[in-house]
């Protein structure tokens with residue numbers, strides 16, 4: 001019953017946030033076809049076949065105190081009750097949340113279900129979701145994921161809890177944590193420990209140099225509460241270095257052996273936090289723990305290489321007016337985010353060796369942004385992430401497209417703003433001088449409540465085509 005009530009609450013309150021997701025809930029013909037050929041056990045029951053899958057792949061989020069607590073799957077009756085809904089979500093690849101396609105290079109902690117698991121759940125639901133005999137239950141060998149533990153050498157926590165915005169279903173907030181260290185150190189691992197788990201949607205961590213101090217102080221606590229409102233980036237006019245992030249289900253991050261991010265006294269770690277307030281709104285005092293090594297320990301220094309491509313998204317067909325002009329879009333970002341923002345759209349075209357003519361075919365229904373990034377020296381890549389906002393449809397980072405040596409570093413055919421993260425390659429990827437990284441974003445401006453010409457900007461209704469790869473500093 002609780003499941004039902006909470007689902008209704010979610011449906012009502014979630015409309016605004018999930019409005020863009022409607023399309024995602026269409027049947028995915030290709031996946032549905034794939035499982036019809038898969039052999040499944042005869043007469044699958046909850047206890048014999050389904051329970052082990054649910055426990056291995058769903059319970060970590062679908063249980064009390066976790067992000068999907070409103071739809072708990074700990075109790076067999078709840079799972080049986082939700083069988084058709086579960087079938088729909090797994091057959092269509094919506095759950096478990098794992099956005100990269102099957103063409104992607106192998107990634108660590110791949111959460112997706114196998115065809116056999118999907119087909120088993122479907123067959124069970126089609127057979128009326130029988131419970132079966134509890135004696136048939138055999139637990140799956142615990143998680144094949146390697147267990148990661150982080151030493152808490154430095155713990156960062158707000159000195160007072162943050163109370164999320166009253167009037168929003170989503171609250172985007174940045175918090176700054178001065179790094180209390182007397183000498184340079186390496187961060188070799190980190191863990192984000194959410195306080196109110198149901199509210200923690202995802203976050204991104206940035207390192208800021210001492211020079212950002214004044215900017216941070218001006219914004220921090222300006223509305224009387226810890227941190228400041230931010231979206232799509234910390235919104236300080238100086239850029240920070242992204243070092244990682246967190247999303248539900250993420251494990252602690254241990255950087256590649258022998259490597260770390262160098263931090264210096266005076267720097268601050270800024271957490272860009274997305275709170276999701278559909279089910280609870282409580283004071284939050286989440287923590288971040290950092291595992292450190294002395295800078296004298298001769299570790300290799302990690303860096304994130306940031307990649308950005310042009311954003312030129314016209315209005316959908318049939319819509320006209322000043323809001324559909326590129327000039328007014330540029331005027332708008334300059335007003336909102338400062339004069340530098342005015343030059344970003346043209347600068348991105350220039351950096352990518354493109355001109356507006358390259359985007360003449362962009363329409364409001366389907367706009368593309370893309371850029372080639374030539375690799376200038378051999379390096380090893382460990383992870384990749386992509387970032388767009390809510391008009392995003394797909395994201396792709398490719399190595400040497402259209403060649404015999406092509407590889408899909410990150411292929412997200414159905415972009416979902418709510419499930420973005422950093423993906424570590426199963427095997428570090430060596431790229432050589434002369435290779436090309438190619439990043440492509442696509443958008444659909446009809447997803448906007450108030451479509452207008454959209455260019456690069458930090459706000460909810462602006463867009464980005466941003467990617468980053470983790471590598472050793474040469």
Ligand code: HEC
Nearest residue numbers: 007010057058061067068071085086089095096097248249
């Ligand atoms: C990493 C966390 C996570 C994992 C793992 C996960 N889910 Fe979910 N699930 C969510 C969240 C959060 C939602 C709410 C909608 C959203 O944010 O996409 C959700 C929503 C759902 C819903 C929709 C409930 C409703 O409102 O009708 C179903 C059904 C579902 N999940 C089934 C599953 C199944 C089955 C699995 C395992 C095979 C699974 N989920 C694994 C986080 C997770």
